[in-house]
Amino acid sequence: MVTLNKKRKSLDIIIFLLPSLFGLIVFQMLPFGYSFFLSLTDWDVLSKINFLGLDNYINILKSSEFWKVLGNTLYYIVLYIPLILIVSLGLASLLNFKVPGRKVFRVIFYIPVLTSWVAAALLWRWLLSPCYGPINEILQFFGLNGPSWLYDKHWAMPGIVFASIWKDMGYFGLIFLSALQSIDKTYYEAAKIDGASAFQNFFNITLPLISPTMFFVIIISIINSFQLFPQVMIMTQGGPYGSTQVMVERIYTYAFDYYKMGYATAFSWILFVFIFVVTIIQLKLQKKWVHYEG
Amino acid sequence: MRDRKFINRRVIFYIVVILLAIFALLPFFWMLSTSLKETKALTTIPIQWLPEKASFDAYLKLFEVFPFGRAVFNSLFISIIGTFISVLSASMAAFVFGKIEFRGREVLFGFFLATMMIPGNLLMIPNYLILRSLNLLDSYTGVLLPSFFNAFGTFLLRQNIKSLPDSYLEAAFMDGASRMKVFFKIILPLIKPALTTVTVLTFMGNWNSYLWPLIVLTSKEKMTLTVGLSLLNGQHMSDYNMLMAGAIISIIPMIIVYAFSQKHIEVGFNVGGLK
Numbered sequence: 300m301v302t303l304n305k306k307r308k309s310l311d312i313i314i315f316l317l318p319s320l321f322g323l324i325v326f327q328m329l330p331f332g333y334s335f336f337l338s339l340t341d342w343d344v345l346s347k348i349n350f351l352g353l354d355n356y357i358n359i360l361k362s363s364e365f366w367k368v369l370g371n372t373l374y375y376i377v378l379y380i381p382l383i384l385i386v387s388l389g390l391a392s393l394l395n396f397k398v399p400g401r402k403v404f405r406v407i408f409y410i411p412v413l414t415s416w417v418a419a420a421l422l423w424r425w426l427l428s429p430c431y432g433p434i435n436e437i438l439q440f441f442g443l444n445g446p447s448w449l450y451d452k453h454w455a456m457p458g459i460v461f462a463s464i465w466k467d468m469g470y471f472g473l474i475f476l477s478a479l480q481s482i483d484k485t486y487y488e489a490a491k492i493d494g495a496s497a498f499q500n501f502f503n504i505t506l507p508l509i510s511p512t513m514f515f516v517i518i519i520s521i522i523n524s525f526q527l528f529p530q531v532m533i534m535t536q537g538g539p540y541g542s543t544q545v546m547v548e549r550i551y552t553y554a555f556d557y558y559k560m561g562y563a564t565a566f567s568w569i570l571f572v573f574i575f576v577v578t579i580i581q582l583k584l585q586k587k588w589v590h591y592e593g
Numbered sequence: 594m595r596d597r598k599f600i601n602r603r604v605i606f607y608i609v610v611i612l613l614a615i616f617a618l619l620p621f622f623w624m625l626s627t628s629l630k631e632t633k634a635l636t637t638i639p640i641q642w643l644p645e646k647a648s649f650d651a652y653l654k655l656f657e658v659f660p661f662g663r664a665v666f667n668s669l670f671i672s673i674i675g676t677f678i679s680v681l682s683a684s685m686a687a688f689v690f691g692k693i694e695f696r697g698r699e700v701l702f703g704f705f706l707a708t709m710m711i712p713g714n715l716l717m718i719p720n721y722l723i724l725r726s727l728n729l730l731d732s733y734t735g736v737l738l739p740s741f742f743n744a745f746g747t748f749l750l751r752q753n754i755k756s757l758p759d760s761y762l763e764a765a766f767m768d769g770a771s772r773m774k775v776f777f778k779i780i781l782p783l784i785k786p787a788l789t790t791v792t793v794l795t796f797m798g799n800w801n802s803y804l805w806p807l808i809v810l811t812s813k814e815k816m817t818l819t820v821g822l823s824l825l826n827g828q829h830m831s832d833y834n835m836l837m838a839g840a841i842i843s844i845i846p847m848i849i850v851y852a853f854s855q856k857h858i859e860v861g862f863n864v865g866g867l868k
Contacts, residue, residue, distance in 0.1 A: 308693070311772040315689045318682035319705070322742025327708050330719030337719065344722075386613075393610045398603055406855070407614050410621065413847040415801035417819040418840035421826055422624050425833045433623050436640050465620065468613075473859060526714060529803045529819075533826055547714050547804075554718050555808055567715045574712055 338565035343558045355565035365569075368544050371456060375545070376524045378460045383520060384513070386468045391475030405476075408469035416466070416529035423462035424449060424534045449535050452542035459530050459543060471516050478512035479505070511585075518581045522574055546570045628652070628838040635833055651834035655842075658829070660813055664821035665842065671733060671806070671817060672799040675740040680792050683746035684784075688776050690747065691754030692762065702751070709744045713805070721808050736809045740799075746791045753787040754780060790857040793850060797858075800846060818843045 338355055342348045359365050390408060394401050411419065426432050427448040435445030446454040486504045495503070506513075528547040531537060537544040537552075546566065554563035627635070628651050630644040655661050689695075690702045720739060721730070729735030757780070765775050781788065803819045810816050816824070822839050829835055851858060 307772070308695070312689055312693060312695055315685040315693075315772070315776070316701075318678075318741045319686040319743075319747065322682065322739060323705070323708065325723070326720055326739040327711065327716065327742055330716045330723060331711060333719040333722070334715055337722075389609075390613060393606060393613070396602075396606050398606055404610055404614060406851075408617050409851065410848070411617055413797070413851050414840075414844050415803070415819050415847075417801075417803055417822050418843045421822060421836050421840050422620055424826075425627065425837065426620055426623060430638065431636050431640055433619070433640060433642070465616065469617070477859075526712060528714075529823075533823055550714060550718075551804070551808075554721075560718060560722070564715075564718050567712075567718065571712060571715045575710065578710055 334564045335568065337560055338568050340561040342560045344560060345558070351561065355562050356569070359562070359565055359569060364541075364544075364549070365566075367541060368546055368549055371541075371543060372525060372527070372545050374456055375460060375527065376521060378457060379463060379524060380517060380520055382460065382464050383467055383471060384516065386464055387471035387516070388475050388513075390468055390472035391479055394472065394476050395479045405473070408472055410469070411466045412470045414466070417533060419462065419466050420530045420533035423458070423465070423530075427458050427461070427534075450539060452540045455535050455539060455543045459527070459534060462530060462534070467520075471520075474516060475509065475512060478509040482508050514581075514585065518577065521577050525570060525573055525577075624837045624840055627833050628835075628841055630834045632832065632834060635831075651832075651838040654832075655825075655835050655838050658835070659821060659825055661821065661839065661842075663814060664816050664818045667733075667810075667816060668800060668818040668843075669846075671736060672796055674733075675737050675799045676792060676796040678737060679740040679743040679795050680746060680788065682741050683743040683791065684750050684781065684788065685776070686747045687750035687754050688780055690751045692757075692759075692780075693772075705744050705747055708742075709748075717804060717808060720805075724809060730809060731811050731815055732809075733815070736806055739805070743791075743795065746795060749791055750784060750787055753784045757783055786857070789854065793854045793857050797847060797850060 339351060339353070340348050341351050341355075394405060394408075414422075426434050429435055429445065429447040429450060432448075434448075438445040448458040449455045482505065486508075487500060490500055490504060526547050527545045528551070531543050531545055531548045532551070535543040537548050547570070550563050550566045550570070553559045553566060626641075626643055629647045629649070630641065631646060631648050631650060634641055634644055634646070686705070690698065690705075724730050724735040724738070727735070729738070761779060761783070762775055765779055770778070801819065802817075803823070806817045807820050807823065810820060813821075818839075822836070822843060825836060825839060
């Protein structure tokens, strides 16, 4: 550790930390407390503020809307997680083959990740257009009658999941790829001597060894799923019939369309609790479930 | 026998990977093709995979109905300044956390890390209200101020600075160099790769960010590209040629940044993956 120049030390520490501390205090700590305070009030920006206690929380939990929104989110998670695991792990296994051209494919799968969600959502709204979109055109080519996607309350959420898989597969694919590449090749060589099949290799060697990454991907996906926003905002605005309403979309609507700041912040605290619980589960279970090498 | 099996595996590899590549790229092909169509070519049955008559009308119209050039400028300006503020602030804090010992340092650093668990959605309403009370809504300053705090960047850079040998710094201090000088002349050059990673990731995050500029920047003159595009989406719902033209313009800078810094971006999410 550097011990010289003691004189100016405290002053230097303050100077170097000042920009971060300013951001930390004014835009992290202060709003954290402020939002909790607001969640206990009925403030609508214009009229006088009234203290409500826990009324906002009780009203939210008693509303059927909240449970519908939670159900929509869980529906998204149930569709998204198995699909993204299969697609991104499949992609990673493919890119792990040492064949010419794999570098080019890496780049190709990363382009959707680079695209902003706003641009991607505009694109997918158009791709999923029931009459003039190419997806239903392709389905028709195979003799299938495509659904109305974003205009059908049963198909709107699957449509959003479809777009999310396209957007995220490259990101998680490359995370899985780096996990696959870190596996010691001698395991496979030993298995080969024992005459193990590719199938056995995958389930007995690969899967246990990449379980930390798998766990990470699942947790990150759940946390992200609770915070869907641009795709919903641009593709469906929560519709049809509220079938794609999700938490952040509701929070945004209550805060900036209806100016119900108290109700909206209470909603965001409930969201925070969900994310917090998932994070704690991650920290606790990581040690138990996951097989770490060495 | 062995060779044939090897060739078969290659063939299967290419078939599957090409199918997936089509899935990844076909949407972009459709985006480009749509942006070159005339409005009446959008709603033909069967659809036109390639425009029968290519035209740049959609691009021209985009700049007519909306101050689109301004939005491109705003996005560039906010992303560049925001990245500069954020990376400088994070590397300064990282220097302290990595190399200068003082009482309470670990507690404070723990505090920095703990904020990563707070979702931005929880802070957006109060932050909006804080800017409102400071009269900074709809201003560049307002949208940029939260950039001063970057927990992830501070964490990543601190790991790098911590691993630098102390002897470099001690030699410099022995020669009477100030901490400021050591920071700019010795530390920053030594952590250049990590600094590039954080810079690129922060820039991409800023460029693509949506919710925060959406609530802060409300006038057309201040809007970023993402906000402008979502506004266009509301006003010109079915002018897909124009929307796709706008989307293409918004992607180009990201592709350029990626082309120049692919390695740094991939290092970045390896670190993210281990977090």
